[in-house]
Amino acid sequence: MKLIITEKPSVAKNIADALKIKNRQDGYFEGNGYYITWAFGHLLQLYDAKDYDGKMTKWKMENFPFIPESFRYKVKSDPRNRDKEDLGAKKQLKIIYGLIKRPDVEAIISACDYDREGQIIGDTIIYQLKTNKQVYRLLLNEWTADEVLRGLQNMKPNTEMRPLQDAGIGRQWADWVIGINLTSVATLKYQKGSGQALNIGRVLLPTLKIIYDRDKEIENFVPEDYFKLAAVFKTKDEKEYEGIYSEDGEDKFKKKEMLEEIEKALANKTATVIDKQVAKKKEYPPYLFNLSNLQGYVTSKYRGWTSDKVLKVAQSLYEKKYITYPRTASVVLEESLVGKVSKVLETLKKGLPYENEIKFMKTKRLFDNAKVESHSAITPTYLIPKSLTKDEEIVYTAIKNRFIMQFMPIAEHEETKITTKVNDPVIKGIFLSKGKVQLVEGWKKVEKIESKDVLLPFVNVNDTVSVIDHKLTSHVTKPPKQHTEKTLLRVMETCGKSRGEEESEEMLTEVLAGYSIGTPATRAETIKKLKDVGYIQMENKNLVCTELGRKLVETFPVKELFDLQFTGRLEKALSDIEKQTFSREKFLHFIFNFTTKAVHTIKEEEDIVIHEVSREKKTNEVLGKCPVCGHGVIEGQKGFGCSNWKSGCKFVIWKNDKFLATMKKKPTKTMVKSLLKNGVAPVKGLTSKKGNKFDAKLKYEKNADNDYFSWKMEFDK
Structure with missing residues (x-):
């Protein structure tokens, strides 16, 4: 018998299905020569500092820096009580270890995700037991039955994965040392009050600095006025076109007076077409998605989406076998996938309105081993989903459409540039007109991308045209835009090297070299954590620093941790460990020295409080009497409810009340007080379905036939 260990139960089920194993036991499948068991992500975690030394139970400045001589693992903590073991994890570990020890198990197969994290999830579980049995690695990019069976025929000895393990362990130990030491010391130094910590992290701080820098750019931006001059020309056959005045290649001018002089000179003048250029341009489809690009695409297109949510939904599609591995940095495919991709395309294109335009081609733009880092770009698999949730539908459709686009005809448009010179020696410059026709x-058919055609009339060089109108307009320079998750992910992915919207060769080179802030798998988590710890907040789709985030950037003295290049080099070192061009020992030696110096730097700094944690207990203000039982109604986290709820009273007005939400309103304390006292609340600024504002009186009355309440609306006559 062989024992397969997967990262999640859903993957174990996929492998069992591929091997046609139906027999499920407590914590594993059994049959056809295999036991298949699973983890729930990390079942083991590194010791806490206090597990190594009792004096670390309390944070004291003199106890830091603290770096263990050797790192040890324990059963992961219960998320609700960090001092207790997670009982589910403990039980599953016992099942896994029981299976490893079985005398009929001759080999162990780690089938955890094929990445740094997946490698150490499997390795920490297997090697914690110190088994002598042969360990293999199943390396798959998707969990379809065909791939599982093929993968089981092409396994590698797990010893060959040592570089990936070294990178994973290096990352894990480094983040523990930096996090434990600098979070503790920074909290002791800069925070008053207890209950939470000032989080310091290798990836957290440079990401915060990216947002801080953009906020500062906007704050320090000084708007400048500039002016533009447009003229309208008429051809001999009565067709009109507009041109923008340009002098020495510049069409924005600071001096209005100069343009006013030219504008005066335009009256009743003729002009000559001195140049006309017509060029056909090809537009290639955007590259296939990697995780960062997928997150950027979805978060910018759909309201309420975060990069963390995109990753969760993509992971779900991956585990359901509908897409390939999502945590990838690549936007191209391995050349060995040509045959498989062709078959997937044949399956997906059936029935599409443009089916006859979809043609499989092997191009260097799409298939290129030199530009694949560990995993190929995200593509659909040959399995067509039968039912998806709304969220899954959004992510799956984006991936499927991007895939199909690669095999559609290249879009083409024609660009026309006309240069017109006014026949007057006073006017030195020229007027430029640009037209575009798809x-x-x-x-572009795949996502119905509309191209705006700008049509110009037909003219020849040396044609004479007349000036029939002109307009001088004033403008103001605009500040840079605040970061969204899409733009932030781009800067993190390329360490700030490439700011362009489209994927450039330079950007691909940076990603391949390993220079980045975090990895595809961790970037969403970093952005979420920055929000959770209160360093940044969302304003519509924009990310902005909070007061605490700003103070931290301006006060925390270990400036290397804010430096994109410093963090990029650390990530590059981890990438080099995977490639066996750098050693784990050297990396950790650098991290330990850096952390020791950083702790001393913080200790020597001036004592400043940048964050005060208030421990005041919230008093629950009684807003009025419950209309059901007469007890007080108080505000809770999710609604305004009866304080007698423990005895079964169900009266509540939810903060996300659906009826009020249809009119873009949420209940307020004032509204609730009025409803409880007077039975009616006057509400201003409600929004109708057509978007119009109106005022009304609202009542919240108990239904005659059940215990629930419904809203009623009245209007003043």
């Missing part, structure tokens, strides 16, 4: 829609 010739071939191609891949």
